Amino acid sequence: MTISEKEMVILSGTSNVALAEKIIDAFNEEKMRIALGGCKFTRFPDSEILVELACNVRGRDVFIIQSTSYPVNWNIMELLIMIDGIKRASGGRITAVIPYYGYARQDWKDRPRVPISARLVADMLTTAGANRVLTMDLHAEQIQGFFTIPVDNLTARPLFKVLFDELFRRMIEDSKEIRSMDDVVVVAPDVGRVKLTKRLANELGTDMAIVVKDRTSAHDVQTTGFIGDVKDKVVVMIDDIISTGGTIINAANVLKEEGGAKKIFVCCTHSVMVNSAIEKIEQSEIDMVLVTDTISPEEKTNWVFGDTERVIVGDVEPEKGERKIDQVLGEDRFKRSKKIKVISVAKLFKAAIESIHENKSVSALFYSNKIIDLVRSEVNALVDEML
Numbered sequence: 001m002t003i004s005e006k007e008m009v010i011l012s013g014t015s016n017v018a019l020a021e022k023i024i025d026a027f028n029e030e031k032m033r034i035a036l037g038g039c040k041f042t043r044f045p046d047s048e049i050l051v052e053l054a055c056n057v058r059g060r061d062v063f064i065i066q067s068t069s070y071p072v073n074w075n076i077m078e079l080l081i082m083i084d085g086i087k088r089a090s091g092g093r094i095t096a097v098i099p100y101y102g103y104a105r106q107d108w109k110d111r112p113r114v115p116i117s118a119r120l121v122a123d124m125l126t127t128a129g130a131n132r133v134l135t136m137d138l139h140a141e142q143i144q145g146f147f148t149i150p151v152d153n154l155t156a157r158p159l160f161k162v163l164f165d166e167l168f169r170r171m172i173e174d175s176k177e178i179r180s181m182d183d184v185v186v187v188a189p190d191v192g193r194v195k196l197t198k199r200l201a202n203e204l205g206t207d208m209a210i211v212v213k214d215r216t217s218a219h220d221v222q223t224t225g226f227i228g229d230v231k232d233k234v235v236v237m238i239d240d241i242i243s244t245g246g247t248i249i250n251a252a253n254v255l256k257e258e259g260g261a262k263k264i265f266v267c268c269t270h271s272v273m274v275n276s277a278i279e280k281i282e283q284s285e286i287d288m289v290l291v292t293d294t295i296s297p298e299e300k301t302n303w304v305f306g307d308t309e310r311v312i313v314g315d316v317e318p319e320k321g322e323r324k325i326d327q328v329l330g331e332d333r334f335k336r337s338k339k340i341k342v343i344s345v346a347k348l349f350k351a352a353i354e355s356i357h358e359n360k361s362v363s364a365l366f367y368s369n370k371i372i373d374l375v376r377s378e379v380n381a382l383v384d385e386m387l
């Protein structure tokens, strides 16, 4: 079946238009005629949001791309309002494509009298009218169970695997710091990431180690030691989220100062990176951080449209007083960093959206070499930069 605009509509909220455009590019590279559907967003002076669809969605298979990253509550509300608008415009099946699912860290009652906000967000999405969710590296896999609709939870791990396979292959070939994969160890920055670390270590064919971490507040963590052998080894640390940077920076200190690690690479799916996280990483013991673009690279410190200003996304011509968001509106925050590299998840999301639309297996993507083929050229370019 050839996908055409007649059957599928892809829309984007304002949180990560750059990723949405890249997903569209990935369709078009394969000569599938897909454009980003037009949408108009108005923010009123009292901060209410109005979303107007500028394309026909009647009976179509609709995908909405929106990460619920900073400003989290705004982006969640925008997504809910888009779903409601599509439902009322007689859209067919609605899939909320949420590359980064905010509130995922509030997924259990770790003490009395606290909410389970990850569940609340799931309920709101379902009530608004979402029929499916497509997301990536949920902080806890069991969040899928908070939904009564199907959830496909992709993972960026295969991208990291392909990249580190290539990087270490070249390092071994050039006798640069390692002689074999015995000189590499994959490390979990806390016990929550042990399963993920074990999977990556198995895939790369290395040993693993675990850092012992205590979260003392939302802003601070304490790292008290580690289990395993990292002496004179190159470390690959894997995490789902970097927020303040405290977890990975403290872990890197312990691994280098107490463990004698030679080099520290970090890979992480969601670059929340609040406040001065980027600067702290620059000054840390970490040698390189690899993140994905589930969250826009855009600097959003002053992120509000002007009063009643209207912005448009997608395939619609701006009228008087409207501003089009094409790619990235603000500064690319990673330009401030020499250590942070970004690998795109666009091709993975494109392949998953296509599979969902055609009722094909999504998991099959992860059990084949398809991912390697999809990201080979981007990985090679990144490794060239890293060496």
Ligand code: R5P
Pocket (backbone or CB within 6 Å): 105, 189, 190, 192, 193, 218, 219, 221, 239, 240, 241, 242, 243, 244, 245, 246, 247, 248
């Ligand atoms: C925690 O369980 C997560 O997996 C991350 O390690 C954490 O959210 C990172 O936060 P921060 O960068 O503020 O230490």
